[in-house]
Amino acid sequence: MTPLAIILIVLLIALWKLDFIATLLNLKASKPELPSEFADVFDEQKYHESQQYTQANSKFHIVSSVFSLFVLIGFWLCGGFVWLDGGVTGFGFGPIMTGLTYLGLLFVGNLIISLPFEIYSTFVLEKKFGFNKTTAGTFAGDQVKSLLLAVVLGAPILALLLWIFGAVSNAWLWAWIAVTIFSLLLTYLAPTYIMPLFNKFTPLEDGELKSEIEAMAKKCDFPLTELFIIDGSKRSTKANAFFTGFGKQKKIALYDTLIKEQSIPELVGVLAHEIGHFKCKHIVQRMVLSVVQMAAIFYLIGLFTSPDTAISRTIYEAFEFTDSQPLYVGFALFGILFQPISFLIGLAMNLWSRKHEFEADHYAKVHQGTPEHLISALKKLSAQNLSNLTPHPLLVFLEYSHPPVLQRIEALRKS
Numbered sequence: 001m002t003p004l005a006i007i008l009i010v011l012l013i014a015l016w017k018l019d020f021i022a023t024l025l026n027l028k029a030s031k032p033e034l035p036s037e038f039a040d041v042f043d044e045q046k047y048h049e050s051q052q053y054t055q056a057n058s059k060f061h062i063v064s065s066v067f068s069l070f071v072l073i074g075f076w077l078c079g080g081f082v083w084l085d086g087g088v089t090g091f092g093f094g095p096i097m098t099g100l101t102y103l104g105l106l107f108v109g110n111l112i113i114s115l116p117f118e119i120y121s122t123f124v125l126e127k128k129f130g131f132n133k134t135t136a137g138t139f140a141g142d143q144v145k146s147l148l149l150a151v152v153l154g155a156p157i158l159a160l161l162l163w164i165f166g167a168v169s170n171a172w173l174w175a176w177i178a179v180t181i182f183s184l185l186l187t188y189l190a191p192t193y194i195m196p197l198f199n200k201f202t203p204l205e206d207g208e209l210k211s212e213i214e215a216m217a218k219k220c221d222f223p224l225t226e227l228f229i230i231d232g233s234k235r236s237t238k239a240n241a242f243f244t245g246f247g248k249q250k251k252i253a254l255y256d257t258l259i260k261e262q263s264i265p266e267l268v269g270v271l272a273h274e275i276g277h278f279k280c281k282h283i284v285q286r287m288v289l290s291v292v293q294m295a296a297i298f299y300l301i302g303l304f305t306s307p308d309t310a311i312s313r314t315i316y317e318a319f320e321f322t323d324s325q326p327l328y329v330g331f332a333l334f335g336i337l338f339q340p341i342s343f344l345i346g347l348a349m350n351l352w353s354r355k356h357e358f359e360a361d362h363y364a365k366v367h368q369g370t371p372e373h374l375i376s377a378l379k380k381l382s383a384q385n386l387s388n389l390t391p392h393p394l395l396v397f398l399e400y401s402h403p404p405v406l407q408r409i410e411a412l413r414k415s
Contacts, residue, residue: 099328
C-alpha cells in the first residue's frame with residue numbers, strides 16, 4: 001500500500017466514524033418527554049412510535065454504512081479495480097466503449113449491492129411504521145425505469161465526457177460547459193417527461209384550495225402557471241410539495257397525502273414557504289453555486305486523470321495501477337478521492353440551506369400575515385412523518401439541510 005492509499009483509507013474510516021458517533025449521540029439525545037409545543041399533534045403513543053422509528057432508521061443506517069465501507073475497501077485492497085480493468089479491456093472495444101463498460105459494471109455492481117438494503121427499507125422498515133404503500137410491481141417498475149434512464153441519459157453524456165477528456169484541449173472547460181447545458185436542459189424537461197414516468201400528475205380542480213393558492217401567488221407576484229396533485233400515496237403516506245419551472249413558467253405540485261392531512265390555510269402556508277425560496281433568490285443562488293462547483297470538479301478530474309502529472313501517477317499507484325492510467329478508471333477513482341472534499345462542501349451547503357429555510361419561513365409568515373398556519377402545517381408534517389423532534393446538534397450540523405422543526409417554530413414565533 002502506498003502512503004496515499006493509507007491516507008485515503010484512514011480518511012474514509014474517519015468520516016464513517018464521525019457519522020457513527022453522530023448517530024449514537026442522536027439516539028442518546030432522545031427524550032422520553034414530549035416537547036410541549038407538539039402536544040396538539042402527538043399523543044404519547046405516537047411520540048413513542050416516532051422515537052422507535054428514529055432508532056430503527058439509525059440502526060439500519062449504521063449497518064448499511066458499515067457494509068458499504070467494507071465492500072469499497074475490500075474491493076480496493078483485493079485489486080478489484082485493476083481486475084475489472086483487465087476484464088473489460090479483453091473485450092477489444094474502443095476506448096469510449098471500454099470506459100462505458102467499466103463504469104457501467106461498477107454502477108450495476110453497486111446497484112446489486114444496495115438493492116437488498118433498499119428492499120428492506122421499503123418493505124420491512126417503512127412498512128413496519130405504516131409508511132410503505134409501494135407494491136412489488138411498482139418497486140420493480142421504478143428500478144427498471146431508473147436503470148433505463150441511466151442508460152438513455154447517463155451513457156451518452158458519459159461517453160461525451162470520455163471523448164472530451166481523451167481528445168480535447170482544456171477538457172475540463174468543455175466538459176463543464178457540456179454538463180451545465182445538459183443539466184439545465186434536464187431541469188427544464190424533467191417535470192414534463194421524466195417525473196410523469198414515476199408519478200401521475202393531475203391538474204388541481206377548481207375550488208377553494210386552488211383559488212386561495214392562486215391568490216397567494218398573485219399577492220407574492222409569483223408567475224404560477226399550473227397546479228398539480230401527485231399520487232404520492234401509491235408509494236408512501238409521507239407528504240411533500242415542490243415547484244418547478246424556469247422563468248415565467250412555474251408549476252406547483254402537491255402530494256395527495258399532503259392535501260389529505262392539511263387545512264387550506266396550512267397548505268397555503270406551505271406553498272408560501274416554497275414561493276419564498278423563489279422570491280428570496282435561493283433557487284438561482286443554488287443553481288449558480290452548483291455550476292461553479294461543477295467547474296471545480298471537472299478541473300480536478302482533469303488534474304487527477306492527466307498522465308503528465310505526478311499527482312495523477314500517485315493516485316493510480318494508490319489503486320495498484322502501476323503500468324497504465326486508463327482515463328475511465330480515473331473517473332471511478334475520483335469518486336472515492338472526492339469523498340472527503342464532498343463532505344466538507346456538504347457541511348457548508350447544509351449550513352447555507354438551513355439559513356434559506358429560515359428565510360423562506362419568514363417570507364411565508366409575512367405574506368400570510370401570521371406564522372400560525374405554517375407552524376401548524378410543520379407540526380402536522382412532523383407527526384405524519386414521525387420526525388425526530390429532538391435531534392442531536394452534531395447530527396444536525398453534519399446532515400440536516402433543514403433546521404429541526406422546533407427551531408423553525410421558535411424562529412417563526414419571534415417578531
